[in-house]
Amino acid sequence: MNKSDDNERLEEEEEEEEEEEELSSVGQEKTNNQTVQQSNDDESKLQHDLANELKHTLKIPITDELPNIGPTPYKVAIVGMNELGSATAFLLICRQVVTDIIIIDKNSKRLAAEYADLSTCTTFVSGVNIQASNQLASCEGARVVILCDVSDDDDDHDHEKQQKSTTVPSSNPHEKLLFNFKITSRAISHYASDCVMIIAVQPFEVMTQLCAANSMIPSYRIIAPGTMIDSAHFRLLISEKLDISPASITGIMIGGHGHNNLPLWNSITVGGIHLLSENTSIGTSHDKENWHQLHRNVNQRQEDVIKIKGTEVWSISMASSELVECILRNKREIHTVTVNIKDHYGVKTDLFLSIPAIISQNGVSHLITMNLANHQNENEFASIIQNIETTIKEKLKNI
CATH class of the missing domain: 3.40.50.720 (NAD(P)-binding Rossmann-like Domain)
Structure with a gap:
């Protein structure tokens, strides 16, 4: 075998080795891609599972029934x-x-x-x-x-x-x-x-x-609008205290409209910042900033309006028109409305009071789970439930 043949054989062997390395590299890359894809799929599945868990934890379904919308849906x-x-x-x-x-x-x-x-x-x-x-x-x-x-x-x-x-x-x-x-x-x-x-x-x-x-x-x-109105008063007074637009403030009151309302201090955010994280004693008697006075002021403000006008005409009508828009446009917004809380919060019979709920084309599609934050709020809410039950029985006993 001459030198030329040896060179050709060596070149062929080198080409075969290069092809094998290339195939091996492609195979490894494919394996890596599959591993990355599997990892991405696993992460996506985990995120989806977590999202579903949060979705079901946050919302209590009431009905998925589709409305029977007639020829004049608006x-x-x-x-x-x-x-x-x-x-x-x-x-x-x-x-x-x-x-x-x-x-x-x-x-x-x-x-x-x-x-x-x-x-x-x-x-x-x-x-x-x-x-x-x-x-x-x-x-x-x-x-x-x-x-x-x-x-x-x-x-x-x-x-x-x-x-x-x-x-x-x-x-x-x-x-x-x-x-x-x-x-x-x-x-x-x-x-x-x-x-x-x-x-x-x-x-x-x-x-x-x-x-x-x-x-x-x-x-x-x-x-019913319920504590949508109380919550609006609440946010307005917070905005006046902080000199910030109420559009940048969240905060709700639950329970009954008027003196049976309960402010959820842990629900207050200003520009996304929770006030409870800035003032851990907010709403308590130990609060040096006297935030608990806002609760009294909300009720006093409503009393003053009713005393002079007879009813909160514009507050109720604005809240009602907002609910109409939520229903007709299926906006699925959360509002603190008067709803039936039977089978929730220890209530075994029909009882209507205000808690956060999703308003859709069906009316109420879901109730929102509430973090009452501490035993004081839990006890106050339980007391409000009892007060409202007693009031309803007393008012309706002869009807």
């Missing part, structure tokens, strides 16, 4: 055209989230005047149609019904009123109001059985409970 009915009903209709017109608003009232003169005034407002916006009726049957097809007034303030003749009065409790005005509410809510559920009903009549806890007991609407589709 129709809202407002029952009772008192100041509250009128303000609610006006805010819905301004929000432009509805296509049809039906205002309902037994007093034909008041109804005609409100219709004339509100229908003029619709000329300044587009796509909102308003109608008036004195019949609850007009609620049919409404996606949301807002109950603002059930007083027996019609314009019938005196002898007709006297005949009607024999069918309702006559001596106690409060019992008469509850009786009218019971009859009205039952009739609404007959004509608009697929609606979400927003109760704007106070006391919210009593009225939602009465509605749930006497209507055919599932309890998760019966809500």
